[in-house]
Amino acid sequence: MTGNGRHRISARMATLAVCTLTLLALTAVPAAAQAVWGTSTAEVPDAPGFEGYCLYQLNIEWDTTEFGDHGMSHVSFFLELGVCDCACDEGVVTFDGIAGTGVGVDGCELEFLGLYECRGDPSFPGDAPTVKYEHLENGCEPAEIGTATLSFYSRFGPGDPSVHPGSLGIKAATVTEVGDITGVLPLCECGSPVEQATWSLMKSLYR
Numbered sequence: 001m002t003g004n005g006r007h008r009i010s011a012r013m014a015t016l017a018v019c020t021l022t023l024l025a026l027t028a029v030p031a032a033a034q035a036v037w038g039t040s041t042a043e044v045p046d047a048p049g050f051e052g053y054c055l056y057q058l059n060i061e062w063d064t065t066e067f068g069d070h071g072m073s074h075v076s077f078f079l080e081l082g083v084c085d086c087a088c089d090e091g092v093v094t095f096d097g098i099a100g101t102g103v104g105v106d107g108c109e110l111e112f113l114g115l116y117e118c119r120g121d122p123s124f125p126g127d128a129p130t131v132k133y134e135h136l137e138n139g140c141e142p143a144e145i146g147t148a149t150l151s152f153y154s155r156f157g158p159g160d161p162s163v164h165p166g167s168l169g170i171k172a173a174t175v176t177e178v179g180d181i182t183g184v185l186p187l188c189e190c191g192s193p194v195e196q197a198t199w200s201l202m203k204s205l206y207r
Contacts, residue, residue, distance in 0.1 A: 102148025
């Protein structure tokens with residue numbers, strides 16, 4: 001086997017290890033008056049074409065009853081990448097065609113599209129890279145109180161599980177609020193794929 005072949009296998013094994021080590025069963029407890037909250041986990045995807053990626057899954061809940069009878073417009077997940085020179089590189093974040101589902105008005109099924117805004121969601125202050133979910137206009141509308149399971153793929157491996165205050169955002173009409181997410185967020189790693197996966201594995205083993 002060539003050196004390049006061994007490197008590719010090592011990178012894949014390291015990525016599998018770091019994702020698997022952070023597959024968590026977490027329960028989010030909303031703080032008082034939060035309009036949106038949830039959990040975030042990471043695992044190895046089994047879908048073909050996503051080799052080298054981690055699959056992140058968000059389980060979120062919202063309550064916009066204080067927003068003046070407006071249902072949820074969109075949800076944003078702010079990635080705490082800090083100064084990340086490769087945050088806007090092609091393929092850093094990608095999605096399935098349908099990036100999530102939820103429960104809408106009268107129990108109908110909501111479907112969501114995923115968007116990656118590497119320079120931030122214009123609806124919120126700041127310029128943190130953001131994973132944004134908008135519901136499809138297919139006759140099912142979000143209720144004022146609801147739940148959804150959302151996902152995205154990233155070449156960035158996960159960091160330590162923690163409570164991340166203000167890492168979720170929700171918009172209803174012109175009103176925006178932020179809430180907490182419990183779990184893992186991607187870490188910015190701009191080296192080669194082999195370096196990224198190996199360094200992530202080392203960090204997970206020696207934390």
